[in-house]
Amino acid sequence: MLVILCLPLMVVTVMAVWASLGLPLLFTQTRAGADLRVITVTKFRTMTNARGPDGALLPDQMRQTVATALLRRLRCDELPQLLAVLAGDMSIVGPRPLPLATVASFGDLGRLRSLVAPGMTGWAQVNGNTLLSDEEKIALDLWYVAHASLWLDLRILLLTLKTIVFGERVNDMHVKAAKDFLHVIRAGRSHGQ
Incomplete structure (x- = not known):
């Protein structure tokens, strides 16, 4: 439709x-x-x-x-x-599809990022997109993978419309939460969990 x-x-x-x-x-x-x-x-x-x-x-x-x-x-x-x-x-919502070499360069984080289908829009795209560093994008993508839900997808779709109308803006609160989440993932992996 x-x-x-x-x-x-x-x-x-x-x-x-x-x-x-x-x-x-x-x-x-x-x-x-x-x-x-x-x-x-x-x-x-x-x-x-x-x-x-x-x-x-x-x-x-x-x-x-x-x-x-x-x-x-x-x-x-x-x-x-x-x-x-x-x-x-692909899905409507999910991490953006990246080249295979880029995902492979992320190592285990790339495999975690690929647990869900890539999307046309995603959490990184509505929280800064081209204004973000690669580290911030992977953090936001991994945060999305861990928290994916219908409610979050609907929120991302609404934020996508807002981004189209008003342009890209970094949401510092969401980026910080995602970076903190990435730190937890890396700390857990360094301790063999």
Whole structure:
């Protein structure tokens, strides 16, 4: 039902991407799913492949157009992931799907993070997202995994709407609680628990 409701927005997004970047409209990446299973994540393309003189990709902001920056701000680029939700590879709410190498670099924490299906939005995304350090994001993700519930998912969905309207803001109270929780996890693992 959500896919059908989002179809008009997807059509507008397709037109905006086509007008500002041309083809292809979509890009795919392999990511870590639940239990570290490999999944394919599809998004609308919002950046060019522009490179600097050294051959390295330019920063994200320099590879976006005004239209695609707005699509990213409104999270419209994420809409194709609804198909991954339908396929059972993702959830609406959960930790963001990360590259396999990134999850592997977290070691045991990466495996804990992968106990639930990745989501289109999550606790880290509504508590600061790009304004957070990697350490803060993993702390928030692990806090979510340990406290996941229907009530928390509904709260995250409401906070996602707030984030889309008002922009990203760090919630220091939630970040501190998650970092304290991460400290407890690490302390327990260092004592062999």
